[in-house]
Amino acid sequence: MKPVDILIRNGSVLTMGPRDTLIKKGAVAVAGDRIVEVGTEDALAASYQAARTIEARGGIIMPGLVNTHTHAAMTCFRGLADDLPLMTWLHDYIFPAEAKLTFDNVYQGTLLACSEMILSGTTTFCDMYLFEEAAAQAVREAGMRAVVGEVIYDFPSPNYGPVEEGLKYTEALIKKWRDDPLITIAVEPHSTFVCSPELLQKARAIADRNGVLMVIHLSETEQEVAQIREEYGRTPVAHLADIGFLSPNLIADHCVVLTAEDMVLLKDFDVKIAHNPESNMKLASGVAPIPELLKHGITVGIGTDGCASNNNLDMFQEMDTAAKLHKVHTLDPTVMDARTVVRMATIDGARVLGMDAITGSLEAGKKADIIVIDIRRPHLIPLYNIYSHLVYAVTGSDVVTAIVNGRVLMEERVLATIDVDEVMAAVNRIAEGIVVKTSD
Amino acid sequence: MKPVDILIRNGSVLTMGPRDTLIKKGAVAVAGDRIVEVGTEDALAASYQAARTIEARGGIIMPGLVNTHTHAAMTCFRGLADDLPLMTWLHDYIFPAEAKLTFDNVYQGTLLACSEMILSGTTTFCDMYLFEEAAAQAVREAGMRAVVGEVIYDFPSPNYGPVEEGLKYTEALIKKWRDDPLITIAVEPHSTFVCSPELLQKARAIADRNGVLMVIHLSETEQEVAQIREEYGRTPVAHLADIGFLSPNLIADHCVVLTAEDMVLLKDFDVKIAHNPESNMKLASGVAPIPELLKHGITVGIGTDGCASNNNLDMFQEMDTAAKLHKVHTLDPTVMDARTVVRMATIDGARVLGMDAITGSLEAGKKADIIVIDIRRPHLIPLYNIYSHLVYAVTGSDVVTAIVNGRVLMEERVLATIDVDEVMAAVNRIAEGIVVKTSD
Numbered sequence: 001m002k003p004v005d006i007l008i009r010n011g012s013v014l015t016m017g018p019r020d021t022l023i024k025k026g027a028v029a030v031a032g033d034r035i036v037e038v039g040t041e042d043a044l045a046a047s048y049q050a051a052r053t054i055e056a057r058g059g060i061i062m063p064g065l066v067n068t069h070t071h072a073a074m075t076c077f078r079g080l081a082d083d084l085p086l087m088t089w090l091h092d093y094i095f096p097a098e099a100k101l102t103f104d105n106v107y108q109g110t111l112l113a114c115s116e117m118i119l120s121g122t123t124t125f126c127d128m129y130l131f132e133e134a135a136a137q138a139v140r141e142a143g144m145r146a147v148v149g150e151v152i153y154d155f156p157s158p159n160y161g162p163v164e165e166g167l168k169y170t171e172a173l174i175k176k177w178r179d180d181p182l183i184t185i186a187v188e189p190h191s192t193f194v195c196s197p198e199l200l201q202k203a204r205a206i207a208d209r210n211g212v213l214m215v216i217h218l219s220e221t222e223q224e225v226a227q228i229r230e231e232y233g234r235t236p237v238a239h240l241a242d243i244g245f246l247s248p249n250l251i252a253d254h255c256v257v258l259t260a261e262d263m264v265l266l267k268d269f270d271v272k273i274a275h276n277p278e279s280n281m282k283l284a285s286g287v288a289p290i291p292e293l294l295k296h297g298i299t300v301g302i303g304t305d306g307c308a309s310n311n312n313l314d315m316f317q318e319m320d321t322a323a324k325l326h327k328v329h330t331l332d333p334t335v336m337d338a339r340t341v342v343r344m345a346t347i348d349g350a351r352v353l354g355m356d357a358i359t360g361s362l363e364a365g366k367k368a369d370i371i372v373i374d375i376r377r378p379h380l381i382p383l384y385n386i387y388s389h390l391v392y393a394v395t396g397s398d399v400v401t402a403i404v405n406g407r408v409l410m411e412e413r414v415l416a417t418i419d420v421d422e423v424m425a426a427v428n429r430i431a432e433g434i435v436v437k438t439s440d
Numbered sequence: 441m442k443p444v445d446i447l448i449r450n451g452s453v454l455t456m457g458p459r460d461t462l463i464k465k466g467a468v469a470v471a472g473d474r475i476v477e478v479g480t481e482d483a484l485a486a487s488y489q490a491a492r493t494i495e496a497r498g499g500i501i502m503p504g505l506v507n508t509h510t511h512a513a514m515t516c517f518r519g520l521a522d523d524l525p526l527m528t529w530l531h532d533y534i535f536p537a538e539a540k541l542t543f544d545n546v547y548q549g550t551l552l553a554c555s556e557m558i559l560s561g562t563t564t565f566c567d568m569y570l571f572e573e574a575a576a577q578a579v580r581e582a583g584m585r586a587v588v589g590e591v592i593y594d595f596p597s598p599n600y601g602p603v604e605e606g607l608k609y610t611e612a613l614i615k616k617w618r619d620d621p622l623i624t625i626a627v628e629p630h631s632t633f634v635c636s637p638e639l640l641q642k643a644r645a646i647a648d649r650n651g652v653l654m655v656i657h658l659s660e661t662e663q664e665v666a667q668i669r670e671e672y673g674r675t676p677v678a679h680l681a682d683i684g685f686l687s688p689n690l691i692a693d694h695c696v697v698l699t700a701e702d703m704v705l706l707k708d709f710d711v712k713i714a715h716n717p718e719s720n721m722k723l724a725s726g727v728a729p730i731p732e733l734l735k736h737g738i739t740v741g742i743g744t745d746g747c748a749s750n751n752n753l754d755m756f757q758e759m760d761t762a763a764k765l766h767k768v769h770t771l772d773p774t775v776m777d778a779r780t781v782v783r784m785a786t787i788d789g790a791r792v793l794g795m796d797a798i799t800g801s802l803e804a805g806k807k808a809d810i811i812v813i814d815i816r817r818p819h820l821i822p823l824y825n826i827y828s829h830l831v832y833a834v835t836g837s838d839v840v841t842a843i844v845n846g847r848v849l850m851e852e853r854v855l856a857t858i859d860v861d862e863v864m865a866a867v868n869r870i871a872e873g874i875v876v877k878t879s880d
Contacts, residue, residue, distance in 0.1 A: 075821070079828035083763075083777035115818040281764035282832070284773040311832035312819045317757065321764070323523075324721035328765075333724040337523035378555040379752045379836075381515070381864045382871030388519035392722070392751035396819075397837035424821045431822030 001049040005406065006030040009041050011056025011372060014386055016063050016346045016361040020339070022386065028061055030368040033181070033406040038362050054401055054411070060373040060386060063361050064123025064402060065315040066349030069215075069253045069274035069303025071129045072138075073101075073109030075116065076430050078307040086221070086283055094308055097434045098130065101158055106131035107138050108426040113313060114142035115420050119413065120314045120396020123369040123404045124360075126251065126274065126303070126353055128188045128215055130159045133173060136183050143409050143417045145369060147251075147353050148173070149188030149215055152203065154196055167202055174210045182405060184353075186213040186251075191220070192228050192236040197243045204245055213249050213354055216240075219262065220254035221285045237262035246271055251352055253303065254279075255293070256286040263289070267296045272352040275344070277322045279305030291326055291335045301349035302341075314396035319345050323391050338387035372401035441489040445846065446470040449481050451496025451812060454826055456503050456786045456801040460779065462826065468501055470808040473621065473846040478802050494841055494851070500813040500826060503801050504563025504842060505755040506789030509655075509693045509714035509743025511569045512578075513541075513549030515556065516870050518747040526661070526723055534748055537874045538570065541598055546571035547578050548866040553753060554582035555858050560754045560836020563809040563844045564790065564799055566691065566714065566743070568628045568655055570599045573613060576623050583849045583857045585809060587691075587793050588613070589628030589655055592643065594636055607642055614650045622845060624652070624793075626691075631657040632668050632676040637683045644685055653689050653794055656680075659702065660694035661725045677702035686711055691792055693743065694719075695733070696726040703729070707736045712792040715784070717762045719745030731766055731775045741789035742781075754836035759785050763831050778827035812841035 006029070013026030015038055027044040029036040037044060081093035106129060117125060124145040127135055132150040139146045150159065150173065152166040160169045174185045187207040189195040195203075195216075207214045219225055219236045228236045237258065240246050246269035253274045255266070266273065275290050293300055302322055304313045319341045326336040350360025359369045373394060375383060380398065383389055402410040409417050446469070453466030455478055467484040469476040477484060521533035546569060557565060564585040567575055572590040579586045590599065590613060592606040600609040614625045627647040629635040635643075635656075647654045659665055659676045668676045677698065680686050686709035693714045695706070706713065715730050733740055742762055744753045759781045766776040790800025799809045813834060815823060820838065823829055842850040849857050 075818075078822060078833060079824045082825065082828045082832060083774055085773060089773070112818055112821060119818060278760075278764060281768035282773065284767040284771050286771065287768060311828065314819065314835070317760070317835070320718075320757070321761065324718060324761070325765075325768075327724040328721040328727060331724050331726065333525060333529070333722065334523055376864065378515075378552055378559060378860060378864060379754065381552060382518060382868050384519045384871065385522070388522045388751065392522060393518060395754070395757070395835050395837065397835065420818060424816065424818060428822050431824065 002047060004029045004031045004036055004048045004050050006052050006054060006403070007044060007048055007050035008054040008056055008061050008370065008372060009045065011059050011061040012386060013038055013362060014060055014062040015363065016343065017363045026061060028362055028370060030403070030406050033367055035362060035364055035366050035368050037364050054372065056372045057374065057376060059375045060390070062371060062373070063346045063359065064369040064371045064404065065121050065345050066301060066353065066360055067117065067122045067125035067303055067313065067315055068251065068301035068349050068352045069276055069305055070113070070125055070127060070313060071306030072113035072125070072127050072135060073106040073129050074306030074308045075112045076105060076109040076427055076434065078311045080308060082311070099158055100434060101130055103131045103134045105430050107134035108423060108430060110135040110138035111142060111418060111423045112427045113307070114139060114144050115415060115418050115423055116313045118142065118144065118402050118409050118415060119399070120316065121371045121399035121402060122313065122315050123371065123402060124350065124353065124355065126215060130157060136173065136177055140180070140183060141417065143182070143404055143407050145182045145359060145404055147184045147186050147213060147215070149186035151188055151190050152199065153190040153194040154199060155194065163199060167206060171206055171210070174212060184212070186215050188215040191217040191224065192239055193224050200240070200243060200245050204247070207249060213251060214247065215251045215253065218252040218255055219257045222257055225257045235259055235262055237265050241265050241269070249354070254285070254288065256280055256288045258289055263293060263296050266293070267298050273298060273300045274303040274352060275300050275322065276303045276305040277325045278318055279309040281321070281325065283309050287325060287329045291330060294340070299348055299351045300344055301352035302345045315345055316390070316395050319391045338385070338391040341391050342387050368403055368406040370403040371399050373398050374400045442487060444469045444471045444476055444488045444490050446492050446494060446843070447484060447488055447490035448494040448496055448501050448810065448812060449485065451499050451501040452826060453478055453802060454500055454502040455803065456783065457803045466501060468802055468810060470843070470846050473807055475802060475804055475806050475808050477804050494812065496812045497814065497816065499815045500830070502811060502813070503786045503799065504809040504811045504844065505561050505785050506741060506793065506800055507557065507562045507565035507743055507753065507755055508691065508741035508789050508792045509716055509745055510553070510565055510567060510753060511746030512553035512565070512567050512575060513546040513569050514746030514748045515552045516545060516549040516867055516874065518751045520748060522751070539598055540874060541570055543571045543574045545870050547574035548863060548870060550575040550578035551582060551858060551863045552867045554579060554584050555855060555860050555863055556753045558582065558584065558842050558849050558855060559839065559853065560756065561811045561839035561842060562753065562755050563811065563842060564793065564795065566655065566793055570597060576613065576617055580620070580623060581857065583622070583844050583847050585622045585799060585844055587624045587626050587653060587655070589626035591628055591630050592639065593630040593634040594639060595634070603639060607646060611646055611650070614652060626653040626655050628655040631664070632679055633664050640680070640683055640685050644687070647689060653691060654687065655691045655693065658692040658695055659697045662697055665697045675699055675702055677705050681705050681709070689794070694725070694728065696720055696728045698729055703733060703736050703738070706733070707738050713738060713740045714743040714792060715740050715762065716743045716745040717765045718758055719749040721761070721765065723749050727765060727769045731770060734780070739788055739791045740784055741792035742785045755785055756830070756835050759831045778825070778831040781831050782827050808843055808846040810843040811839050813838050814840045
């Protein structure tokens with residue numbers, strides 16, 4: 001009997017490994033920050049002596065979800081302004097609210113986002129926002145895994161001031177967090193329409209020099225594409241190719257409006273894509289051609305985007321929407337089948353973040369990023385197909401246990417690392433300061 | 441101090457009454473099956489002595505949701521077959537499974553559906569299925585309010601046999617349940633494509649004779665419209681107008697594929713419509729022109745459809761999808777604003793079911809159909825706008841209390857009328873008998 005720290009038992013283990021193995025009466029053994037073995041409960045019970053046993057009660061044991069695009073601290077603006085034209089929303093509500101942001105706002109807002117994400121089964125996410133040192137500290141405290149990056153654009157930022165300082169701020173973040181086991185820093189210019197080619201090239205140079213990822217909003221709306229076409233004579237994707245910005249280390253968020261040539265470029269440069277169906281729907285941006293991108297063999301993950309355009313961070317609801325939206329958009333019920341969508345929210349999401357060697361599936365040697373779903377609930381009875389259940393029936397509130405890097409962040413829906421009452425009170429206080437419209 | 445049975449206090453009361461009144465520190469007093477008064481907490485606390493006080497802890501007190509279209513007992517088939525072409529789904533999975541249905545299957549499946557609906561804030565629903573005497577009994581036991589009707593079509597039914605027996609069965613249901621305070625029977629021919637004009641006319645005669653509603657699936661797919669055009673030379677809506685079937689007492693489910701003339705007919709006959717966005721998406725049927733129907737002044741409610749095509753009965757998720765789907769489909773973020781969508785899921789839903797005089801809003805004299813939502817949860821912090829919260833952030837699991845007809849069906853998420861473990865076990869046993877594919 002080998003000693004391990006945690007044995008999760010009595011569940012169906014959905015590995016999302018190379019063969020999509022599903023172990024009916026399965027178990028997962030964890031030692032330190034890693035998965036030691038995934039197998040049948042009988043085999044693991046006979047091999048390991050566990051310091052702590054987690055009982056899945058016949059539920060689903062699976063990799064924690066990967067949210068490939070969000071602005072975590074925008075929890076502070078959840079429902080501040082909805083059902084508005086994009087430019088009214090942005091200029092009359094979001095920008096004025098963001099102009100007043102502080103380090104502490106972002107810290108508390110990110111902690112609230114982490115609470116919500118852990119409670120709904122997300123263990124890894126990719127963040128883009130302001131005051132990202134605060135975000136990194138919040139994520140570290142929460143114990144989640146994240147790619148974190150300061151948003152950079154040509155105009156001054158409420159955090160760092162002029163753009164040159166933004167690049168320095170990013171490099172300082174990279175240095176500070178380089179050896180962190182959970183936080184990875186990325187270089188994150190906002191988009192082609194608020195970042196000059198020079199800025200984008202400098203951003204790429206920093207990313208290359210430090211061997212880190214880049215994140216950008218790309219081809220989110222028709223308006224953006226029209227503006228870039230007018231300014232540079234090409235689509236945003238072609239423009240980025242032209243200035244040498246496309247790369248396998250680039251995560252492109254949204255990609256709603258793409259030409260056939262754009263898709264070939266994205267494939268040729270092995271750009272990774274974060275698909276945000278609910279945000280694209282709510283802001284009326286359009287429907288990203290995800291089934292086509294998948295046919296091209298492009299790696300696509302799923303993201304919730306920020307809470308001002310969704311308005312929650314529940315990846316299970318996002319999976320449901322992703323599956324259904326493309327069926328009705330293509331009028332083909334067979335596209336975006338449940339297994340494909342679960343893959344996008346787990347192992348493919350990890351691939352988008354360059355983390356598929358360490359997370360996104362349950363395999364011996366990988367980091368222990370694991371969630372447990374309770375299926376003894378009326379809306380999850382009966383169970384014919386686990387993938388269908390995860391996409392079409394489960395919601396975030398069905399997740400009972402979450403483990404990141406071998407550490408239990410939630411058990412029986414109680415958060416272990418965050419004082420959730422304190423964080424909710426803090427964000428409520430922040431909201432009182434930024435109310436610009438009332439409820440009725 | 442007047443005595444009342446229940447006082448719900450310490451919440452924001454969203455009345456959904458004629459003026460959409462929102463009472464910030466509000467309360468609702470209930471005596472017997474009715475709402476006695478809706479007002480500020482201070483005023484009601486000074487006026488009433490309550491046998492039972494329900495504490496909303498700063499949450500939202502609102503009318504229970506109205507699910508205008510479902511097939512409750514299809515919970516038995518939740519996730520049985522997904523991501524398939526419509527005809528494969530129907531002929532290879534659903535029809536064979538339904539052919540084996542029994543009275544007890546429908547009873548248990550409906551009880552499971554009621555459990556799920558109560559737990560997610562639905563208090564009233566409209567059902568169409570087989571063995572509806574079993575459904576009515578289950579609903580009665582659960583304590584919910586429902587319109588219930590046996591599905592009728594030209595071919596023999598596993599329940600009643602030949603079609604003439606279906607009409608008799610329906611009339612027997614009407615007689616048996618006529619004085620029930622919660623169950624209303626409707627006449628429910630399946631659709632124009634499996635019901636002859638003669639059958640539809642007989643159905644209407646029964647409805648007229650008994651003063652009850654009719655329910656039909658209408659213009660759900662392009663295929664259906666093409667078939668009816670070929671057979672009768674007109675659209676399904678025009679066909680129904682032609683044979684004298686359209687009426688203010690008709691609930692038309694889906695209405696995805698409509699011409700401009702169809703919409704005028706629906707308006708002229710004051711037909712009520714049940715919109716099922718998630719089912720229409722998942723089955724790739726198309727997007728119903730709801731914003732246009734609303735512009736015509738047609739009454740539209742929201743429905744989940746059955747669990748084989750959704751796969752849950754959560755009306756909060758359905759509201760979220762309804763709001764977002766039409767924004768992206770019309771590329772206009774201002775359509776289907778949150779307030780409109782909440783209205784569709786409450787008072788307008790009640791209007792669809794001919795019940796707006798008794799449910800769908802919190803007003804003195806109406807039946808006490810009330811839910812309470814707990815907002816002290818990370819994904820519901822902060823709160824700027826209650827309508828936005830309900831549509832874009834709340835899910836069914838945030839509902840903590842549900843009252844129907846003055847009776848508490850759930851408190852603190854514990855069901856009062858249903859032994860949920862027993863029902864889940866029963867439906868799991870049913871599922872074992874109808875498995876036609878395995879999970880992996």
